[in-house]
Amino acid sequence: MSLDKDTVRNIANLARLEVREDELDHLAGELSNILQFVEQLAEVDTDGVAPMTSVAHMELRRRVDEVTDGNYPEKVLANAPERIDGFFVVPKVVE
Amino acid sequence: MSELTKLTMAEAREGLKAKRFTAVELANAHLAAMAAAKGLNAFVTETPDLALERARQSDERLAKGEAGAMEGLPIGMKDLFCTEGVRSTASSRILENFVPQYESTVSGKLKAAGAVVLGKTALDEFAMGSSNMTSAFGPVINPWRRTSDPSVQLVPGGSSGGSAAAVAARLVMGATGTDTGGSIRQPASFCGLVGIKPTYGRCSRWGIVAFASSLDQAGPMTRTVRDAALMLGSMVGFDPKDSTSADVAVPDFEAALTGDIRGLKVGIPKEYRPDGLSAEISKLWEDGVAMLKDAGATPVEISLPHTKYALATYYIVAPAECSSNLARYDGVRYGMRVEGKTLDEMYAKTRAAGFGAEVRRRILIGTYVLSAGYYDAYYIKAQKVRRLIADDFAKAFQTVDVILTPTAPSAAFGLGETDDNPITMWLNDVFTIPTSMAGLPGLSLPTGLSSDGLPLGLQLIGRPFDEETVLKVAEVMERAAGFTAVPAGM
Numbered sequence: 001m002s003l004d005k006d007t008v009r010n011i012a013n014l015a016r017l018e019v020r021e022d023e024l025d026h027l028a029g030e031l032s033n034i035l036q037f038v039e040q041l042a043e044v045d046t047d048g049v050a051p052m053t054s055v056a057h058m059e060l061r062r063r064v065d066e067v068t069d070g071n072y073p074e075k076v077l078a079n080a081p082e083r084i085d086g087f088f089v090v091p092k093v094v095e
Numbered sequence: 096m097s098e099l100t101k102l103t104m105a106e107a108r109e110g111l112k113a114k115r116f117t118a119v120e121l122a123n124a125h126l127a128a129m130a131a132a133k134g135l136n137a138f139v140t141e142t143p144d145l146a147l148e149r150a151r152q153s154d155e156r157l158a159k160g161e162a163g164a165m166e167g168l169p170i171g172m173k174d175l176f177c178t179e180g181v182r183s184t185a186s187s188r189i190l191e192n193f194v195p196q197y198e199s200t201v202s203g204k205l206k207a208a209g210a211v212v213l214g215k216t217a218l219d220e221f222a223m224g225s226s227n228m229t230s231a232f233g234p235v236i237n238p239w240r241r242t243s244d245p246s247v248q249l250v251p252g253g254s255s256g257g258s259a260a261a262v263a264a265r266l267v268m269g270a271t272g273t274d275t276g277g278s279i280r281q282p283a284s285f286c287g288l289v290g291i292k293p294t295y296g297r298c299s300r301w302g303i304v305a306f307a308s309s310l311d312q313a314g315p316m317t318r319t320v321r322d323a324a325l326m327l328g329s330m331v332g333f334d335p336k337d338s339t340s341a342d343v344a345v346p347d348f349e350a351a352l353t354g355d356i357r358g359l360k361v362g363i364p365k366e367y368r369p370d371g372l373s374a375e376i377s378k379l380w381e382d383g384v385a386m387l388k389d390a391g392a393t394p395v396e397i398s399l400p401h402t403k404y405a406l407a408t409y410y411i412v413a414p415a416e417c418s419s420n421l422a423r424y425d426g427v428r429y430g431m432r433v434e435g436k437t438l439d440e441m442y443a444k445t446r447a448a449g450f451g452a453e454v455r456r457r458i459l460i461g462t463y464v465l466s467a468g469y470y471d472a473y474y475i476k477a478q479k480v481r482r483l484i485a486d487d488f489a490k491a492f493q494t495v496d497v498i499l500t501p502t503a504p505s506a507a508f509g510l511g512e513t514d515d516n517p518i519t520m521w522l523n524d525v526f527t528i529p530t531s532m533a534g535l536p537g538l539s540l541p542t543g544l545s546s547d548g549l550p551l552g553l554q555l556i557g558r559p560f561d562e563e564t565v566l567k568v569a570e571v572m573e574r575a576a577g578f579t580a581v582p583a584g585m
Binding site for chain 1: 442475477480482483
């Protein structure tokens with residue numbers, strides 16, 4: 001699989017990563033090389049093999065649905081780039 | 096160089112108990128070494144005042160007879176572990192000013208055991224790399240030098256390269272690492288150290304900055320096998336805060352070092368001898384097999400037929416998980432923010448400014464293999480091959496007790512000796528990635544020097560949750576190899 005500039009632009013948008021127009025060619029080449037490398041997996045017969053999502057053979061543990069943590073807004077907001085009155089601040093999202 | 100910095104952890108533990116020196120003296124000796132070795136760039140953040148305060152507390156506990164298992168022992172903490180009140184960067188611009196309000200489980204356990212943290216060690220950005228050259232804060236220098244040309248600066252390996260350089264240079268007695276595809280074992284090999292990635296689930300991942308969550312594991316990097324056993328014991332254990340933490344008993348790892356490996360069967364996988372494997376590495380491996388034979392173990396040739404697909408599998412699974420995990424860096428709740436006219440523009444500008452080239456590359460690959468239309472062809476396919484790789488090991492472990500392979504295909508390379516192709520760098524981990532894919536414990540220990548005077552490591556791989564056999568065999572090999580070389584000037 002060889003990626004073109006439009007595809008790279010689209011992936012970058014999905015990943016919310018700004019990529020300069022003059023970087024697209026180089027990135028397309030680099031990513032295409034990597035995809036060509038991983039495409040060797042096509043030669044492995046995986047018919048009837050179940051995908052492995054985790055090496056840990058375990059059931060997801062559950063706990064009682066009750067509040068066990070919280071009540072420290074100062075800690076939650078301590079690293080916020082911008083905050084007002086106990087809230088995170090983002091650019092305006094509603095017109 | 097103080098005599099105190101030459102001690103192993105086990106020796107220092109005895110010295111503290113016998114009151115031959117204090118934890119404060121031990122900390123001061125290492126802090127002096129750290130101050131004199133700034134050129135290595137091993138630490139992102141040094142915390143000498145905190146360390147001395149902790150050492151004073153250790154001395155009090157020692158005096159009262161309340162010493163923990165690592166009381167007063169100076170260590171480095173990879174800057175991927177969140178440490179309460181101490182900046183934790185993952186060696187990335189995007190977390191340059193991030194000060195966690197909580198302590199990771201593993202670093203908390205080490206503190207509770209009495210370990211004295213001297214600072215946060217550098218890594219490849221978000222643990223993505225094999226050279227420490229992707230750190231946003233400059234490369235780390237390996238204290239080892241080539242005998243043929245000591246002027247060439249070498250990489251310490253990665254991603255736990257700052258930890259490796261700090262332990263090798265005697266700035267700390269041990270350090271934490273994390274290993275996703277080889278990030279403890281490869282730098283251990285490059286710096287002449289013992290490094291163990293335990294079984295997936297052994298160490299809690301809670302509070303460790305996530306890279307690829309189905310692979311990430313923490314482990315110790317030390318100068319001896321006994322020290323690795325000692326430190327591992329203070330890092331492991333069930334943690335309800337990590338949903339993949341294993342609820343299994345914690346053995347006494349030091350007690351496993353019996354020196355007796357008679358009758359053990361050691362698998363030698365033929366697939367780890369690819370065309371082009373260096374003669375030096377090949378010889379190192381054969382010497383390792385001979386050591387085990389002399390100690391009464393039996394080498395058995397085994398086959399792990401899907402080995403050659405492990406690297407390609409990893410470079411689908413790991414970037415996919417990385418692209419998902421790193422979505423959290425959005426400039427809203429913590430970390431860097433670059434303003435934009437809209438929310439989306441703010442996200443995109445923040446992430447472009449905050450992530451380096453290798454991280455960006457992996458996010459893009461991960462996003463692509465998870466995107467509609469490609470998910471089955473890449474991601475599901477890789478998960479299927481991953482199972483075949485894990486099954487190979489499971490089958491081998493029906494007949495052998497432990498597996499011996501080289502750790503890395505070469506000794507440490509020079510800072511400027513890499514090419515632009517990322518896949519060339521990824522090949523460093525060709526022998527360590529299969530173990531990670533299968534979630535098995537893997538240990539690297541130094542058993543010889545290259546013709547150029549650089550350390551070379553061998554890897555021991557064990558059954559799930561059988562770190563004890565891995566450590567036991569490693570200690571026997573450590574004695575047989577008699578690896579006493581140290582970096583010049585140590």
